[in-house]
Amino acid sequence: MRYLLTLLFALGGMTLAKPALSACTWGSNGAPKNDTYQINVPSSLTISRVPVGGILASHSQKVGLNDSMRCYTGEKMATMTLDIGLQASKIPNVYETGVPGIGIRVLASRTAPASREDYYNFPGQFLFDDLTRYLPTMIYVDYVRTEIAVGSGQVPATFTARFILPSNSGLTPSTLTYTSTGSTKLENNVFFSxxxxxxxxxxxxxxxxxxxxxxxxxxxxxxxxxxxxxxxxxxxxxxxxxxxxxxxxxxxxxxxxxxxxxxxxxxxxxxxxxxxxxxxxxxxxxxxxxxxxxxxxxxxxxxxxxxxxxxxxxxxxxxxxxxxxxxxxxxxxx
Known part of the structure; x- marks a missing residue:
């Protein structure tokens, strides 16, 4: 009887431990040191000659310390949201700014060192696999040409972008927030409006x-x-x-x-x-x-x-x- 009780207690201990397992773990740097970042767009930028859909000008800002995570079980879908208060343009993930021919887009690099080639879209989703993946390492604020005619002037960059970890990741913080309250004057020396x-x-x-x-x-x-x-x-x-x-x-x-x-x-x-x-x-x-x-x-x-x-x-x-x-x-x- 003593042997049977010991076995039952052992099984009970395993049952109690299972819910404590997380679906994801932080990388070698541990949890992010900050969960909120202020994006400071420049007061002015000069636009370049590009075709419709191209990047007229861009601002980039490093965020985090190459923070990473790895997921193992359960739901692994991260969600990116964007509160920007602007009307969507005909170009995906680009929003009209009120200045003719100029739209705005927010992206985040997901590599270290940061690269524009691999990115998170805001808004968007990303399915984590069982490899170690970086959280946003660089935020890009792109000013995109949306029309033939391109104007110039003060372009608002007031937005809140959120990177929301998988819902059952078990990690804290569960949401990383990137906020901008500024605006940028775009100087047009190459396009007719x-x-x-x-x-x-x-x-x-x-x-x-x-x-x-x-x-x-x-x-x-x-x-x-x-x-x-x-x-x-x-x-x-x-x-x-x-x-x-x-x-x-x-x-x-x-x-x-x-x-x-x-x-x-x-x-x-x-x-x-x-x-x-x-x-x-x-x-x-x-x-x-x-x-x-x-x-x-x-x-x-x-x-x-x-x-x-x-x-x-x-x-x-x-x-x-x-x-x-x-x-x-x-x-x-x-």
Whole structure:
């Protein structure tokens, strides 16, 4: 009987010890020394030239002492939350700042030394495996280009980001908090904030042309110009402004007639389009051509496009009729 009681007590001792086991353990540095960090964004940054979706400017700040943890059993999902009070942009995890074309994103490196290549998204989740993993080692506040037009000005960076350990990790602290209450003035020296034409619609009168002149290639050219004003910066050297066109076309420099093939519309005719240097107008972005800078105004840089249009034979029998066509120009800047 004494042997049986000893065995029962031993089993009871094992049963009592089991709930004390943790699903996770801290790494060699032990528990983080702090559970709250103040992120101090700089008062100003100068943005760089990047495509939409690229990082215009960034601030990074080291947090913690390369703290790490390892999980073994049970739920191992860490959760990252972000309270930022801004509207989400079309780019994942990027939020509109109120300054045109500039969004904000918060990331945390999960490597030591810190690297942007492996990161925690705020908001997001991360599934811990049974390897030792680092908690956030660096916080990145990225200013991301969200649109073609990019402005400048004071950009708020008021947020609270939280890294919440797996719910049954058994570790304390269970939440790490990163708070910013500042703002940054972004200086824009490389982008226009907007570009627009002084004439939203440009009509080029083509007049009446004899079919014989079209056949012989002697139809008169009709010349036209329009200007574009670009705001938002005062570059020391005018930036290149490119233009291309969209419309019903089979090749660069040729515009098909509206309602071609229908009754009352001229046949065997198209409109030949060139710029003032004799280059065929491009109908795709890779072939976009430069516009000519004209002058600086108080708040804008002004560019001009000059071109010509004339009727030309497009193949087949030429028959008289209505010969209108339309195209749209697309400004390609920044």
């Amino acid at each position: 907007s570009c627009e034409s002084q004439e939203p619609t440009k009509i080029v009168p083509m007049g009446k042309v004899a079919t014989s002149n079209i056949k012989s290639g002697t139809a008169l050219e009709q010349r036209y110009t329009f200007e574009v004003r670009c705001r938002g910066m005062k570059p020391a050297t005018p930036l290149p402004m490119k233009i291309y066109f969209e419309g019903n076309t089979d090749a660069n420099g040729m515009l098909n007639l509206t309602s071609a093939g229908q009754a009352g519309v001229a046949q065997g005719v198209a409109i030949e389009l060139k710029d003032d240097k004799g280059t065929k107008l491009p109908f795709n972005k890779p072939d976009a051509i430069n516009m000519d800078w004209q002058r600086s105004e108080v708040d804008a840089e002004v560019y001009r496009f000059s071109g010509s249009a004339r009727y030309t034979a497009s193949g087949g029998e030429i028959k008289p009729g209505k010969a209108d066509a339309t195209m749209t120009y697309v400004l390609d800047y920044n």
